[in-house]
Amino acid sequence: MLELLLPPPVDPLWDLTEAYGADARPERLNLVLGVYRDQSGGTPVMAAVREAELRLAERSASKEYRGLSGNTAFNRAMLSMVLGTGGAAERAVAVQTVAGSGALRLLADLICRTRPGTTVWISDPAYVNHRPILEAAGLTVRTYGWLDAEGRADEAGLLRDLAQARRDDVVLLQGCCHNPTGVDPSPQTWEALAGLAASAGWVPFVDLAYHGLGDGLEADLAATRMLAERVPEMLIAISCSKNFGLYSDRTGCAVVLGSSRRSLQHVETALQNAARTLYSMPPEHGAAVVATVLEDDGLRALWRTELDAMRTRIEANRSGLARQLAALGRPVEAESLARQKGMFSMLPLSPRQMLRLRSGFAIYGTTAGRINIAGLPAERIACLAQGISAVLAEDAGRPESHGAQPAPAHHQ
Structure with a gap:
């Protein structure tokens, strides 16, 4: 029976996560999985x-x-x-x-x-x-x-x-x-x-x-x-x-x-x-x-306070990344990121550029351009902005690099 089983498609997110785990570069940055991380990089249990x-x-x-x-x-x-x-x-x-x-x-x-x-x-x-x-x-x-x-x-x-x-x-x-x-x-x-x-x-x-x-x-x-x-x-x-x-x-x-x-x-x-x-x-x-x-009124109020703090941190990460990109001469990309909300952001990069971000800068996001903005340590925001800007600069003048859009849903 088992010899008849054809190779199934791998889950793209967990495949990327495994690739990240096998990457020996100490500066590597995992922005793939959608989990909230605090400033220390941990996923805390809410109080x-x-x-x-x-x-x-x-x-x-x-x-x-x-x-x-x-x-x-x-x-x-x-x-x-x-x-x-x-x-x-x-x-x-x-x-x-x-x-x-x-x-x-x-x-x-x-x-x-x-x-x-x-x-x-x-x-x-x-x-x-x-x-x-x-x-x-x-x-x-x-x-x-x-x-x-x-x-x-x-x-x-x-x-x-x-x-x-x-x-x-x-x-x-x-x-x-x-x-x-x-x-x-x-x-x-x-x-x-x-x-x-x-x-x-x-x-x-x-x-x-x-x-x-x-x-x-x-x-x-x-x-x-x-x-x-x-x-x-x-x-x-x-x-x-x-x-x-x-x-x-x-x-x-x-x-x-x-x-x-x-x-x-x-x-x-x-x-x-x-x-x-x-x-x-x-x-x-x-x-x-x-x-x-x-x-419970008290626990519910505490949860709402913690939830608001998580949201505020996510907003700070996104606005910080937008500011860094603007400072690097990327105002269009900065404005696009600043409009987004929630745990995820879509980078204005093609699948090939996302691969370059991974290979050249040890920054892991999905091939479609999605990153988990909630998993970004504040001290790495400048590094991410520099990587994005550098990848865009490498492709300057290439027709396929302009107006890069996300891949279709079934390719993510």
Whole structure:
């Protein structure tokens, strides 16, 4: 049997991470994986999370199975945090999942079981795992444009492309801090998207993985909440990896909104059945931590303070890199970076230039140009800016080096 197995494609992010680990240069810089790092280069456990873990340990609660929907207190907390109380939350169902990727897959399976062969639209470029997850669930994937030639949100192109989406198609939208570009639509474009979804009859599918790390928690959730109030049906995949720092605890939530409570009568069971065949039930620890934090006023306030501090550090890294690039005579590139938000930034470099950045300067980002701005030590900002400027200077005059755009989503 095994001799018939063809060589499968490697995961590009983990392949780069392995290459970084094998690089013996002491100055090497890893900006590949999307994890928050503090100034020392570590990924800290948030104080609110640590306190919640201590309280849970003191309770010594049973390790008995929670059930197919996971931790119900966590599910309620996710609905309250993302949708608020009342309104859209009253016509929503939530189940705990194995992180945000698990929520994406569970909801993709729900779509396929409900309407096999459904077309799901994703941005181009997109999060590296969007297409594989959707296609593995048996769905058809189409793309809509995201960036214009200057690296801004192509809002007119986005609306033009999605005008082709048909009734009952699904459109996957990142709720904030777009991965990999760091470029989000304006509030006016979000309003236009809501109107287009309502009139055309396609279903928004919102991926929420970075809320709190862009413009602040409430601002980052505004588009998702607006869509929930405007459309009859909606899907939301939520991750707690980034804003709670629970990367290895794999904590997420899948949310389905219907036109009424009655329309949801079979949804939770369908999600449970899908989960049963994928992973049976999700892990308890991270969900219990999040529920403990969000249900306690003091811990919730501490978490919000820590989250704001993380966001502030990310903003400082990005603005510092933009200033350094401007000082090196790269004002266009600096302006483009300064407009972005969230954990990731898209460098204005082609795949060949990113390879040169890696080979010549020991700086690791994805071939498509994405770097994890949240993993950049402050003392290395100048080094990164110099590397970017040097690579651009090397290619000055080459036609293919001008206006370099990110690679398509499936090439990242």
